[in-house]
Amino acid sequence: xxxxxxxxxxxxxxxxxxxxxxxxxxxxxxxxxxxxxxxxxxxxxxxxxxxxxxxxxxxxxxxxxxxxxxxxxxxxxxxxxxxxxxxxxxxxxxxxxxxxxxxxxxxxxxxxxxxxxxxxxxxxxxxxxxxxxxxxxxxxxxxxxxxxxxxxxxxxxxxx
Amino acid sequence: xxxxxxxxxxxxxxxxxxxxxxxxxxxxxxxxxxxxxxxxxxxxxxxxxxxxxxxxxxxxxxxxxxxxxxxxxxxxxxxxxxxxxxxxxxxxxxxxxxxxxxxxxxxxxxxxxxxxxxxxxxxxxxxxxxxxxxxxxxxxxxxxxxxxxxxxxxxxxxxxxxxxxxxxxxxxxxxxxxxxxxxxxxxxxxxxxxxxxxxxxxxxxxxxxxxxxxxxxxxxxxxxxxxxxxxxxxxxxxxxxxxxxxxxxxxxxxxxxxxxxxxxxxxxxxxxxxxxxxxxxxxxxxxxxxxxxxxxxxxxxxxxxxxxxxxxxxxxxxxxxxxxxxxxxxxxxxxxxxxxxxxxxxxxxxxxxxxxxxxxxxxxxxxxxxxxxxxxxxxxxxxxxxxxxxxxxxxxxxxxxxxxxxxxxxxxxxxxxxxxxxxxxxxxxxxxxxxxxxxxxxxxxxxxxxxxxxxxxxxxxxxxxxxxxxxxxxxxxxxxxxxxxxxxxxxxxxxxxxxxxxxxxxxxxxxxxxxxxxxxxxxxxxxxxxxxxxxxxxxxxxxxxxxxxxxxxxxxxxxxxxxxxxxxxxxxxxxxxxxxxxxxxxxxxxxxxxxxxxxxxxxxxxxxxxxxxxxxxxxxxxxxxxxxxxxxxxxxxxxxxxxxxxxxxxxxxxxxxxxxxxxxxxxxxxxxxxxxxxxxxxxxxxxxxxxxxxxxxxxxxxxxxxxxxxxxxxxxxxxxxxxxxxxxxxxx
Numbered sequence: 001x002x003x004x005x006x007x008x009x010x011x012x013x014x015x016x017x018x019x020x021x022x023x024x025x026x027x028x029x030x031x032x033x034x035x036x037x038x039x040x041x042x043x044x045x046x047x048x049x050x051x052x053x054x055x056x057x058x059x060x061x062x063x064x065x066x067x068x069x070x071x072x073x074x075x076x077x078x079x080x081x082x083x084x085x086x087x088x089x090x091x092x093x094x095x096x097x098x099x100x101x102x103x104x105x106x107x108x109x110x111x112x113x114x115x116x117x118x119x120x121x122x123x124x125x126x127x128x129x130x131x132x133x134x135x136x137x138x139x140x141x142x143x144x145x146x147x148x149x150x151x152x153x154x155x156x157x158x159x160x
Numbered sequence: 161x162x163x164x165x166x167x168x169x170x171x172x173x174x175x176x177x178x179x180x181x182x183x184x185x186x187x188x189x190x191x192x193x194x195x196x197x198x199x200x201x202x203x204x205x206x207x208x209x210x211x212x213x214x215x216x217x218x219x220x221x222x223x224x225x226x227x228x229x230x231x232x233x234x235x236x237x238x239x240x241x242x243x244x245x246x247x248x249x250x251x252x253x254x255x256x257x258x259x260x261x262x263x264x265x266x267x268x269x270x271x272x273x274x275x276x277x278x279x280x281x282x283x284x285x286x287x288x289x290x291x292x293x294x295x296x297x298x299x300x301x302x303x304x305x306x307x308x309x310x311x312x313x314x315x316x317x318x319x320x321x322x323x324x325x326x327x328x329x330x331x332x333x334x335x336x337x338x339x340x341x342x343x344x345x346x347x348x349x350x351x352x353x354x355x356x357x358x359x360x361x362x363x364x365x366x367x368x369x370x371x372x373x374x375x376x377x378x379x380x381x382x383x384x385x386x387x388x389x390x391x392x393x394x395x396x397x398x399x400x401x402x403x404x405x406x407x408x409x410x411x412x413x414x415x416x417x418x419x420x421x422x423x424x425x426x427x428x429x430x431x432x433x434x435x436x437x438x439x440x441x442x443x444x445x446x447x448x449x450x451x452x453x454x455x456x457x458x459x460x461x462x463x464x465x466x467x468x469x470x471x472x473x474x475x476x477x478x479x480x481x482x483x484x485x486x487x488x489x490x491x492x493x494x495x496x497x498x499x500x501x502x503x504x505x506x507x508x509x510x511x512x513x514x515x516x517x518x519x520x521x522x523x524x525x526x527x528x529x530x531x532x533x534x535x536x537x538x539x540x541x542x543x544x545x546x547x548x549x550x551x552x553x554x555x556x557x558x559x560x561x562x563x564x565x566x567x568x569x570x571x572x573x574x575x576x577x578x579x580x581x582x583x584x585x586x587x588x589x590x591x592x593x594x595x596x597x598x599x600x601x602x603x604x605x606x607x608x609x610x611x612x613x614x615x616x617x618x619x620x621x622x623x624x625x626x627x628x629x630x631x632x633x634x635x636x637x638x639x640x641x642x643x644x645x646x647x648x649x650x651x652x653x654x655x656x657x658x659x660x661x662x663x664x665x666x667x668x669x670x671x672x673x674x675x676x677x678x679x680x681x682x683x684x685x686x687x688x689x690x691x692x693x694x695x696x697x698x699x700x701x702x703x704x705x706x707x708x709x710x711x712x713x714x715x716x717x718x719x720x721x722x723x724x725x726x727x728x729x730x731x732x733x734x735x736x737x738x739x740x741x742x743x744x745x746x747x748x749x750x751x752x753x754x755x756x757x758x759x760x761x762x763x764x765x766x767x768x769x770x771x772x773x774x775x776x777x778x779x780x781x782x783x784x785x786x787x788x789x790x791x792x793x794x795x796x797x798x799x800x801x802x803x804x805x806x807x808x809x810x811x812x813x814x815x816x817x818x819x820x821x822x823x824x825x826x827x828x829x830x831x832x833x834x835x836x837x838x839x840x841x842x843x844x845x846x847x848x849x850x851x852x853x854x855x856x857x858x859x860x861x862x863x864x865x866x867x868x869x870x871x872x873x874x875x876x877x878x879x880x881x882x883x884x885x886x887x888x889x890x891x892x
Contacts, residue, residue, distance in 0.1 A: 016434070016436065017436075024435050027382075027383075028434045028435055028436070029434075032376075033376070033382070033383035034375070034376020034377065036382065036516070037435075037597075038517075038600065039600040039832050040599055040831075041600070041832075043831055043832035043833050044515070044600075074375065074376035075375075075376055077375065078375075079371065079374075084375060087370065087374040088370040088374050091370050093367070093369065093373035093374060094232035094234065094806055095231050095514075095562070095563065095565040096232070096369065096373030096374075096378050096562065097514075097564025097565065098515045098564075099374060103374060121840075122840045123841070125840040125841075126839045126840050129515070129832060129839065130515070130809075130840075131514060131515050131565050131810070131813075131837065133805060133806035133807070133810055133838065134805070134806060135809060135838075135839075135840040136805050136843060137802070137805070139840065
């Protein structure tokens with residue numbers, strides 16, 4: 001039985017079994033491979049997406065539990081969101097594998113707290129592991145994005 | 161026809177392994193033979209008009225082809241900058257492309273010409289090669305312009321991608337590419353003098369992949385999707401050395417999406433149409449393991465055995481016994497002197513825990529075997545695949561993608577997970593793509609750890625408190641033992657176990673030295689872990705010297721300076737002085753913080769760090785870390801800083817929290833809930849200072865890792881007077 005999901009502003013009928021974690025539906029069925037598998041148990045944050053604007057770990061979210069929540073993935077940011085611009089400006093990524101999750105957590109943080117202090121930043125980002133250790137630049141990039149003028153339009157138009 | 165092919169593959173692997181084995185660890189062994197010819201036999205890869213490293217397109221884009229994988233180190237930026245500097249290209253129009261597998265064209269100069277990335281060698285081994293490639297292509301464009309414009313080549317200049325003549329004529333690389341491609345490349349192009357570098361060493365040398373990696377479009381193995389592709393997961397034995405006894409696949413095969421279940425050498429494979437189906441299929445699988453040959457010792461027992469060997473309570477085996485790696489003066493006096501500092505250190509097994517667990521895509525059974533994944537050692541992966549598929553090694557095609565970290569894990573002699581994927585793809589056959597996916601638990605429990613290590617050190621001092629005799633014993637598993645027969649390490653001293661102690665300026669400054677290594681057999685697979693031997697030797701040397709400085713009543717920086725002067729270690733002195741100056745060593749630390757210093761040379765570079773540390777909620781908290789590095793010519797200061805920041809976090813993560821334990825041979829940890837790693841709030845702020853140098857560039861990816869552990873331990877020692885004799889500092 002198909003389940004209908006709202007992903008990046010688009011209604012999607014998906015055929016995976018209801019117990020399938022959203023992560024695998026995004027990656028295997030919808031081809032949205034920007035969201036990564038890192039641990040499968042909500043420990044590393046590589047699979048972070050937004051559900052109604054709040055960060056969630058898609059590896060632990062069965063599609064049967066999503067209902068009408070609006071899912072936002074890295075692909076919907078468009079590549080030039082202020083957070084992404086800051087990430088590129090400061091050359092935050094190293095291997096880059098965790099960065100989609102890092103960026104989604106940072107986007108959610110700045111949406112709820114536009115001028116976070118150090119404690120708010122590490123508090124919001126501690127769920128996202130980076131084994132390359134790009135943590136320092138992640139902190140700097142969030143401050144850089146917070147200082148940037150607000151985007152003309154919120155992360156809106158889905159990529160496809 | 162079959163027999164000769166087999167002989168080529170087998171003959172090549174032994175010699176190849178010799179070379180790669182010695183060099184992945186940072187040392188080098190050059191073998192002059194036609195090995196690259198042999199290894200690339202059957203390859204369809206051909207260089208273009210401008211050689212294997214450069215391509216020019218009519219729109220003016222310059223493509224630098226990287227023979228090295230990018231898995232975080234920033235080497236793609238550095239490699240491109242080397243060629244772009246000699247070309248005088250417009251940096252904004254330079255792109256990087258990953259080379260295919262071909263040992264002859266893309267061999268690592270420091271690895272005897274086999275293709276591979278490791279030992280922090282990417283920039284160093286490419287330095288002359290890419291400068292020559294850039295300068296040669298530049299000369300070809302100048303010749304083409306001279307011919308087209310009818311002016312002497314000597315009057316033509318190239319700057320920022322613009323080829324120009326005083327008459328006003330000018331063109332970009334794109335406009336002249338057709339003519340330049342026909343010019344014979346110069347035999348020995350003239351290289352720039354370092355004084356005229358305009359790109360190298362500037363902040364303009366930045367990553368080329370940040371945009372792709374910030375928008376989710378960078379392609380990793382995990383992201384490969386091909387028509388008709390199957391996903392495979394494997395049930396591995398719970399203990400190393402175990403094998404499949406029997407299995408019942410009935411329930412697994414009933415899981416929707418599961419296509420097949422079969423036994424392979426390393427376990428039972430479940431292949432399915434989706435990742436989730438494969439994982440669920442494996443959960444439903446029932447396997448009985450044959451553990452008659454499995455390693456059943458726990459890590460506590462292994463450590464206890466190592467301690468007994470080091471103390472002499474247990475005699476070393478006659479075969480593969482104690483081996484000296486540094487010896488001078490009267491060894492007996494090193495054991496005898498009174499008032500010695502006697503200490504022992506323990507280091508646990510460590511997992512690499514890359515963010516992207518191991519994985520691979522293989523296509524077998526239709527045309528040449530094809531692999532798509534983050535290949536760290538393409539030549540080894542070709543050889544190991546060729547053996548299974550009866551191909552010429554060079555005919556095995558590899559498309560190397562970005563990899564989500566490695567830290568050494570992707571370079572095994574056996575190409576472990578690659579071979580596992582090829583076996584499954586071979587069984588599936590008919591050229592149907594198979595993606596092998598390891599879950600986090602598979603990755604953490606499948607072995608290849610930094611070995612467990614035990615050191616004992618006994619130092620006596622002279623009247624001024626400096627070392628007079630130094631006796632050291634190291635007991636650990638040999639990494640090189642994992643190499644097939646004939647590789648170094650089996651008979652002699654495994655350099656990967658002693659590097660950093662061997663060659664230490666502290667041993668050079670000591671009149672009597674007796675240092676030996678013992679490498680007992682343990683059935684736990686071990687491997688290089690970012691900075692390899694230095695992960696423990698740097699700690700032992702630096703924390704020992706710290707304790708000696710205190711006994712001598714001398715300032716830790718001054719004490720080291722004196723030893724470096726005795727040893728003639730000028731580069732150590734320079735980085736120490738730079739770090740001390742930038743940290744304000746002679747002034748009090750910020751209120752509430754205590755400073756610790758450490759210095760270590762690895763992979764041709766020397767790093768000094770001064771860490772500001774305090775204890776918060778019962779565990780060390782590291783604030784500012786002042787880092788000074790001498791890495792020869794600095795290509796990309798920004799990325800050198802990035803590697804110091806990242807290397808420091810990696811080393812700190814291991815020293816603070818890292819520990820793989822085994823109970824009765826079974827790995828206790830499986831995921832990040834039990835294998836704790838450093839998180840953002842625990843990550844220090846690293847300031848990087850680079851010693852100016854015109855020497856050839858040396859390693860950057862690894863040298864930042866081993867210094868932070870002892871720097872933190874030395875700060876804690878200054879704080880409470882307690883030496884830290886084992887890692888991790890914080891038990892999970």
